[in-house]
Amino acid sequence: MGVALAAALAGLHVFPLWPRSKTPCLHGKRRCQGTGVCAQGHLGWEQRATTDPDLIRYWWSASPTSNVGIACGPSNLYVLDLDDAHGEQAPPEWAGARHGSDVLARLAELAGQPYPDDTYTVVSPSPSTHLYFAVDEDCPLRNTAGRAGWRIDSRGAGGFVVAAGSMRRDGLYTVARRAPIAPLPQWVVPLFTPPSRPEPELIVFGDVRPLADARRQAYLDTVAGKVANALPGTAHNTLVSAAYTLGRLVGGGEFTDDEARSALHIAAQQRRVPALEADAAISDGLEAGRRSPRRLEDRAA
Known part of the structure; x- marks a missing residue:
């Protein structure tokens, strides 16, 4: 003392x-x-x-x-x-x-x-x-x-x-x-002193058709479902990975931040991930994913 x-x-x-x-x-x-x-x-x-x-x-x-x-x-x-x-x-x-x-x-x-x-x-x-x-x-x-x-x-x-x-x-x-x-x-x-973080490259997506709402929702449900059904001991890492996946699509304009967060929080709650842990994991994953934006393409004829 x-x-x-x-x-x-x-x-x-x-x-x-x-x-x-x-x-x-x-x-x-x-x-x-x-x-x-x-x-x-x-x-x-x-x-x-x-x-x-x-x-x-x-x-x-x-x-x-x-x-x-x-x-x-x-x-x-x-x-x-x-x-x-x-x-x-x-x-x-x-x-x-x-x-x-x-x-x-x-x-x-x-x-x-x-x-x-x-x-x-x-x-x-x-x-x-x-x-x-x-x-x-x-x-x-x-x-x-x-x-x-x-x-x-x-x-x-x-x-x-x-x-x-x-x-x-x-x-x-x-x-x-x-x-x-x-x-x-x-x-x-x-x-x-850390080096300055480079500015992210501007990505031009070109003429890519956005997914139909039903397909977007299905994709969101699939990613969130992996969290809800994660095996014991893997929930945290699965949540971060899912947040990163959706973060890339948020960065690409495919989903809004609110859409991604809501789906992930509901899945985390279903998997009994503590709220504070879930919030931090989701925020970290989304932030990292936004730095590598991508889009989904509707491949239906």
């Missing part, structure tokens, strides 16, 4: 992890029953992370040995996670490197900048080095894996780190440098 309270006092938003692990204790979206704090919609660990000392005492009184997670987004935190190679040979462009810190040092040299270690630093049992940096509230940087270079990951909005003082089965998270959390160096930002 002391670790969590100290982090919160420093302005970092915390939440409990299972003892000796880095897995959040709070329930995930797929297991959400939509009750209690989630009555108005699922709240994950990022939304529930807190600096409230009373809530922290309540959480850790219930589970005193829980580890401490720090939610990076709410904490205005960006953490560089520099991993050990564990004997793996570095790729040619990083030949000779044995740790992510070696790669970051070369990146700093290429940028003509000092190595950015003058900040609060934690070492995990792995061992990996976590360099903590402060960012603006609206910082767009998110989690990355290897984008900046070999053995360099990062945690930002949507991610968390394990606080020093927490323990895993293989050891303790310890403070390697007890310095104030420094602002994220500007030269580092481009290394973790």
Whole structure:
């Protein structure tokens, strides 16, 4: 509890992890029953992370040995996670490197900048080095894996780190440098900025006759029926796949978004998929499908 309270006092938003692990204790979206704090919609660990000392005492009184997670987004935190190679040979462009810190040092040299270690630093049992940096509230940087270079990951909005003082089965998270959390160096930002998403190509469908209403409805019923009749353990993936299939047709103007959503929600309800899980799966599938629009053709003579 002391670790969590100290982090919160420093302005970092915390939440409990299972003892000796880095897995959040709070329930995930797929297991959400939509009750209690989630009555108005699922709240994950990022939304529930807190600096409230009373809530922290309540959480850790219930589970005193829980580890401490720090939610990076709410904490205005960006953490560089520099991993050990564990004997793996570095790729040619990083030949000779044995740790992510070696790669970051070369990146700093290429940028003509000092190595950015003058900040609060934690070492995990792995061992990996976590360099903590402060960012603006609206910082767009998110989690990355290897984008900046070999053995360099990062945690930002949507991610968390394990606080020093927490323990895993293989050891303790310890403070390697007890310095104030420094602002994220500007030269580092481009290394973790995702490339711009290309504009979708304009697709010309040509002279394709739309399906008759009866055929459209039959197709919609067939796709939704696969969800309603999905085998145990496959409902979620089947729902996402069906939403993607209909999303492509929504993008092509064959169905409206409302038509697709209604059919999929009814099918998900028949298959007893939890409402919150169904809504997320349908939204994800439809959004992905719209990026690859297509049309159906009435092949009747």
